[in-house]
Amino acid sequence: MDMPTSAPRAxxxxxxxxxxxxKLIAQLDETRTRAxxxxxxxxxxxxxxxxxxxxxxxxxxxxYSIQRDKESGEGIDPAQAYANKAGxxxxxxxxEEMLHMSLSANVMHAMGFEPQLYGKAPKSYPAxxxxxxxxxxxxxxxQKGPKRGDKIPLARLGFEQLWRFLExxxxxxxxxxxxxxxxxxxxxxxxxxxxxxxxxFLSDADFQQGAQAKAIQPYNYSPNNVDTVYPTGKFDxxxxxxxxxxxxxxxxxxxxxxxxxxxSSPDSHAGETELLTIASRNxxxxxxxxxxxxxxxxxxxxIGPLPTDDPSKHELSHYxxxxxxxxxxxxxxxxxxxxxxxxxxxxxxxxxITQDMLDDAGLVVPFPDNPTAKSYPKHLFAIANFCSACFQxxxxxxxxxxxxxxxxxxxFFNEGLHRSMIWVLDKYIRTMREIPVGDxxxxxxxxxxxxxxxxxxxxxxxxxxxxxxxxxxAAQRLAETTDxxxxxxxxxxxxxYAALATGKPADLAPGMxxxxxxxxxxx
Amino acid sequence: MSDFGKTASNTPTVLHQxxxxxxxxxxxxxxxxxxxxxxPPFPEDIGPQPPGMPLHACMGLNSCKAxxxxxxxxxxxTGETNKCAGQGYCSTAVDHTCHVQNDCRNQGGCxxxxxxxxxxxxxxxxxxxxxxxxxxxxxxxxxxxxxxQGKSVWARxxxxxxxxxxxxxRAELVAAQAEKGRKGASDRPAADQPLPETLGTPPxxxxxxxxxxxxxxxxxxxxxxxxxxxxxxxxxxxGCS
Numbered sequence: 001m002d003m004p005t006s007a008p009r010a011x012x013x014x015x016x017x018x019x020x021x022x023k024l025i026a027q028l029d030e031t032r033t034r035a036x037x038x039x040x041x042x043x044x045x046x047x048x049x050x051x052x053x054x055x056x057x058x059x060x061x062x063x064y065s066i067q068r069d070k071e072s073g074e075g076i077d078p079a080q081a082y083a084n085k086a087g088x089x090x091x092x093x094x095x096e097e098m099l100h101m102s103l104s105a106n107v108m109h110a111m112g113f114e115p116q117l118y119g120k121a122p123k124s125y126p127a128x129x130x131x132x133x134x135x136x137x138x139x140x141x142x143q144k145g146p147k148r149g150d151k152i153p154l155a156r157l158g159f160e161q162l163w164r165f166l167e168x169x170x171x172x173x174x175x176x177x178x179x180x181x182x183x184x185x186x187x188x189x190x191x192x193x194x195x196x197x198x199x200x201f202l203s204d205a206d207f208q209q210g211a212q213a214k215a216i217q218p219y220n221y222s223p224n225n226v227d228t229v230y231p232t233g234k235f236d237x238x239x240x241x242x243x244x245x246x247x248x249x250x251x252x253x254x255x256x257x258x259x260x261x262x263x264s265s266p267d268s269h270a271g272e273t274e275l276l277t278i279a280s281r282n283x284x285x286x287x288x289x290x291x292x293x294x295x296x297x298x299x300x301x302x303i304g305p306l307p308t309d310d311p312s313k314h315e316l317s318h319y320x321x322x323x324x325x326x327x328x329x330x331x332x333x334x335x336x337x338x339x340x341x342x343x344x345x346x347x348x349x350x351x352x353i354t355q356d357m358l359d360d361a362g363l364v365v366p367f368p369d370n371p372t373a374k375s376y377p378k379h380l381f382a383i384a385n386f387c388s389a390c391f392q393x394x395x396x397x398x399x400x401x402x403x404x405x406x407x408x409x410x411x412f413f414n415e416g417l418h419r420s421m422i423w424v425l426d427k428y429i430r431t432m433r434e435i436p437v438g439d440x441x442x443x444x445x446x447x448x449x450x451x452x453x454x455x456x457x458x459x460x461x462x463x464x465x466x467x468x469x470x471x472x473x474a475a476q477r478l479a480e481t482t483d484x485x486x487x488x489x490x491x492x493x494x495x496x497y498a499a500l501a502t503g504k505p506a507d508l509a510p511g512m513x514x515x516x517x518x519x520x521x522x523x
Numbered sequence: 524m525s526d527f528g529k530t531a532s533n534t535p536t537v538l539h540q541x542x543x544x545x546x547x548x549x550x551x552x553x554x555x556x557x558x559x560x561x562x563p564p565f566p567e568d569i570g571p572q573p574p575g576m577p578l579h580a581c582m583g584l585n586s587c588k589a590x591x592x593x594x595x596x597x598x599x600x601t602g603e604t605n606k607c608a609g610q611g612y613c614s615t616a617v618d619h620t621c622h623v624q625n626d627c628r629n630q631g632g633c634x635x636x637x638x639x640x641x642x643x644x645x646x647x648x649x650x651x652x653x654x655x656x657x658x659x660x661x662x663x664x665x666x667x668x669x670x671x672q673g674k675s676v677w678a679r680x681x682x683x684x685x686x687x688x689x690x691x692x693r694a695e696l697v698a699a700q701a702e703k704g705r706k707g708a709s710d711r712p713a714a715d716q717p718l719p720e721t722l723g724t725p726p727x728x729x730x731x732x733x734x735x736x737x738x739x740x741x742x743x744x745x746x747x748x749x750x751x752x753x754x755x756x757x758x759x760x761x762g763c764s
Contacts, residue, residue, distance in 0.1 A: 069756025075551050088755055219638060224667045226635035226753030235757075238554050240662035240732040241675035247732070249554035256757040257665035257673050266639065266668070422636060426754075 013311065014270055015289045015299060017198065018175045024195045034201035038111075041196045044180055045108045048193060049115050050130045051186060052101035052291075054122050055168055057391070057449035058152055059094040062165075063087060064429050064447055065156030067363045068230075073237035074253060078351040081233045083363040085261070086157055086325050088230030092263035093318045095228060096294050102216045102275055102398075103287040109402055110278035112209030117395035118460075119451045125370040126151030131189070133182040134167045154446070156367045158355055162326040163337060169319035171296035171305040171340060187296045190288050197284055204280040212279045213406040216398075220413045221275035223264035235259035263321065265314035268294055294318060297343055304342030320346075330354050365433050367446035377438055379478060380445060386471035386498050387432065388452040390425045393464045396457050396518055403521040416516040420501070424515065428497045434490040458522035461515070465502035472498040557742045562728050563598035563612065565739050567748060570594025575699065575711040577692060592659075605723075612726055612734075635753050639669030645680035647688050661739055662732040664758055677733025685722055693718055 017025070028037065068087040071080045105115035122128075134150040152168060155161045172187030183189040196202075232254075239246060239255030246255075253259075268274070270293065271286035278284050297305030297317035306313070307320040316324065320343060326332055328349035339345045358364045368375070373384035397416040404412045429447045437443040452467075454460035472495040479491035502514050571594045590605075592612050597604045605612065645660065664676045671679045696718050699711040712718065724730050729738070739748050 068754050072756045073551060084755060091754065219640070222636070222638040222642075222668045224672075225637075226667055226755055226758050229667055229755050229757055231755070231757060237663065238735070238737055240735060241665040241678075242673070243678060244662060244675055244732040247554070247558070247735075249558065256663055257675075260665065260667075260673060260757060262667065262672065418636070 014286065015292070016301065017194075018191075018301075020175050020177050021191055021195050021198070024178050024192075025198045028195060028199045029201075032199070032201070037196055037199050037201045038206070040180070041111065041193065041202075042108070042113050044189070044193050044196070045104055045111075045113065046116060047130050048104040048189060048291075049101055049108065049117065050120050051132070051189065052097050052104060053117060053120060053395075054127060054129050055097045056094060056101070057121060057447075058125075058127070058154060058168070059090055059097065059165070060429075061154040061367070061446060061449070062157050062161055063090045063094060064433060065365045065367045066090075067365065070361070070363060074234045074251075076231065076234050077361075078233075079353055079357040079361050079363055081231065082328055082353045083157075083358060083361075084230045088228050088261070089263050089321045089325055090157075092224070092228040093321060095223070095225075096264065096268075096318065099221060099274055100291045100295070102221075103291055105398075105402075106215045106276065106278050107207070107284045107287055109210040109215050110207040110212070110284065114402070115399065117399050118392060118457065119453070120395070121391070121449055121451055123451060124372075126153035128152075129168065131181045131183055133184055134170070153370050154367075154449075155369050156446075157358070157364045159326060159329045159331050159335075162322050162329075165322040166319060166326070169295055169317070169322060171317070171319050171342065172292070172299070173340060173342060174299070174302060174304040185296065187292045190292050194285060194288055197281055197288075202281060204282075207278050207280055207284055210402070211406075212277045214402050214404070214409075215277040216275060216401050216413075217277060217406075217409055218273040218275045219410060220417075221273075223266050223268065223274065224262045228263055229260045230263070231256065231259040232261055233259065263315070265312075267312055268309050268315045307343040307346075324349060328353055365446070366441065366443050367433070368437065368439075368441070368443045371446050371448055372450060373448055373452075376445065379474065380435065380437070382467070382470040382474040383432065383435070383494055384445070384448045385452060386467045387425070387428060387447050388450040389454060389464050389467035390420060390428065390501060391449045392452055392454050393460060393515070394420050394425065396454065396460050397516070399457070400518045400521045412516060415513075416518075420515050424497055424501045428494065431490050431493045431497065435487065435494075456522070458519050461502065461517040461519060464515075468498040468502040471495070553743045554737060557737070559728060559735075559738045559742075561600075562726070562738065563593065563600040564741055565734070565745075565748060566592045566599075566612075567745070570596050573716065574713060575696075575716075577696075605726075635664070635667065635758055637668065642666040642669040642676075643671050643679070644683055644687075645676050647680075647683045659734055659739065661758075662729070662735040675733065681725070681733070689722060693720065 032040075066083050066087040068084045069080075070083075071077065076084070101117075105117075108115045128151050150167065152164050153161070155164070168186070170185050172185040172191070176185065176188050176191065178191035178195050179188040180192045183192070234253050235256050235258065236251055236253040237256060239250050239253075239258075241255060241257040266274075268290075269276075270289035271283065274290065276283055276287045276290070278287060293299075293309045294315075295318045297307060297319060298310045299305050305317065305319075307316055309315050309317050323339070324346050327346045328351075330348075330352040331354075332352075333348045355364075359366075371384070373381050373388065376384050394417065397420060400416070401409060401413065432445040432447060435445045437445060454463040475491040475494035475498070479488045479495070482488050482491065500514065504514070569592055573590055573595055593599075593604065595604060598612065643666075660677045660680055662675065662677055665674060666672050666676055666679065696712050696716075700714065700716065700718065702711060725733070729735065737743065740746050741748065
């Protein structure tokens with residue numbers, strides 16, 4: 001099953017309260033005070049932010065294990081096509097998780113709370129999401145159904161890791177109980193937050209405590225990019241994009257644009273836009289609708305969640321995206337994995353692939369499970385640490401967006417977040433995975449996303465630079481001592497990207513500049 | 524800012540090196556015979572530019588005679604320069620590989636990363652770091668967001684140049700050209716520089732497509748000339764540097 005691609009519609013309908021939610025709201029109105037409700041909202045919005053944040057390293061780790069374009073164009077075989085699709089789909093979900101984190105953070109900001117991201121990623125892996133009591137489907141290896149305390153690992157692409165993804169995105173069933181601590185599904189956690197917002201104690205004024213203009217603005221978000229798209233299969237890479245006429249050498253395959261699938265749809269949101277800023281109670285509820293529907297599917301009253309995130313059926317929910325990817329593994333048929341009644345699971349997807357097909361073609365990098373910097377050999381420690389440092393600095397950059405004068409936000413976002421994410425961290429991780437760990441299992445370096453300390457936020461750029469210098473020095477030493485020219489290139493590239501992030505502008509090559517120093521915004 | 528110059532060994536090498544070019548497999552089969560045998564080869568280096576003229580993001584987006592990748596020295600096949608605005612061979616802005624790496628106004632490419640609005644306005648950005656993606660813009664590249672989704676970035680850039688960028692630029696250039704008291708200033712167009720209202724057509728081999736990757740890569744031999752990036756390998760012939 002490929003992703004739906006027909007024309008988008010305006011936006012999603014607002015989700016109505018369920019009987020269970022109406023009951024809880026009445027109870028909260030009777031038993032709580034305004035101060036208690038505000039305190040709980042503060043607490044559970046921060047939990048929501050941390051839940052969304054926790055998913056990002058998990059999805060990115062698996063994403064970076066995939067070699068998406070080892071073969072290109074007409075050289076793409078079924079295994080390569082699957083690997084590219086898996087990469088595009090997982091990235092599309094990771095991008096929406098960043099959206100969800102921003103939406104929850106925007107609700108916090110609107111209420112006058114400061115969302116906390118720095119140092120708030122999972123402390124270790126495998127990770128338990130904050131207050132999560134997983135109700136995911138019974139596992140493919142005979143795990144006996146939902147098990148309290150199940151943890152989600154950092155692991156490369158495979159059937160079992162996709163099951164772990166399903167545990168995260170397991171869809172809330174009809175009229176499920178809103179839950180705060182020990183939530184079964186993310187939808188039920190947000191359902192609890194919805195109920196708090198609906199209590200008699202809150203009004204629109206409570207969502208006007210932080211300047212709307214300083215929230216993360218809609219213009220920073222785009223649903224698709226070259227990393228979320230993937231080809232349907234073989235394509236003619238030399239064919240110009242339309243409306244250019246096909247060249248005389250063109251064969252029967254579509255060009256890249258004709259083969260492109262866009263797993264995200266621009267209509268996939270409640271309210272006026274995807275990345276809403278919040279100035280009313282209704283805005284906050286719409287933001288939560290977008291989060292829940294994209295993750296678990298649009299709920300149909302009395303039935304349950306759709307496989308898609310809205311009635312237009314242009315985009316699958318996160319749960320169904322992952323389930324559809326899993327359904328292309330040949331082990332899907334006959335798996336003991338138990339699935340929820342709604343939405344009905346897809347049939348076996350064709351052409352079926354196996355882990356051996358992916359591994360034999362070198363399409364999934366042999367990453368270790370749950371690495372930390374210390375788990376790597378000592379000579380790679382500094383290289384691993386800079387990855388975590390850059391990740392933490394990105395979280396500080398995100399927190400800083402709320403402090404930047406609105407007229408400068410676009411430039412700050414581009415020069416801070418986009419550069420750090422695409423031009424530093426993405427390239428750095430792609431280079432890390434070329435470095436063999438040197439263990440018996442033949443592992444290559446996977447990224448690490450540890451809560452490494454960058455000191456106080458105002459000093460964090462300088463601390464990032466220290467990690468950058470250590471990584472660059474270590475990589476240069478390794479480049480000079482290795483006899484393998486390919487590996488020497490990889491080490492030199494590591495040094496280059498580490499230096500690029502924090503070097504003096506005058507020291508950098510023309511056209512290059514370091515990341516933004518957040519010091520002025522925290523002093 | 525950190526002082527890499529004092530701390531890291533061999534720092535100038537690190538900071539000024541080009542990252543190693545990845546050896547991505549070419550898209551197969553490579554079209555044969557090479558269709559651009561009579562076309563001047565893609566110049567890796569950007570030639571000298573006429574004074575006072577803005578740099579630009581790609582083929583056919585130049586503002587004047589001799590403003591293109593070959594520059595005032597002309598192309599190596601005929602020795603001629605392009606004749607006027609809109610006829611140039613490829614970009615003069617510093618080649619860059621990614622979103623927000625543009626140096627200046629109107630120097631961003633487009634199509635890979637960016638919002639719907641940005642992707643609808645390739646080569647039409649306000650300033651440094653506000654551009655959207657790599658230059659030059661290869662013919663195979665398509666927009667991934669917005670109303671131009673799935674369509675040629677170069678064709679959209681040319682349309683935007685014709686309807687929005689050139690009318691604005693031309694008015695500014697005409698005014699600068701007429702400005703008195705700054706004779707010989709290098710930051711304004713020469714007095715005899717033609718600034719026609721109607722743009723010329725891009726080089727005939729690429730007039731309907733923009734620069735193809737086959738030409739940019741010199742018949743698939745110089746794949747590092749490709750500047751587009753991205754994980755899907757769909758930004759043009761699988762190239763990614």
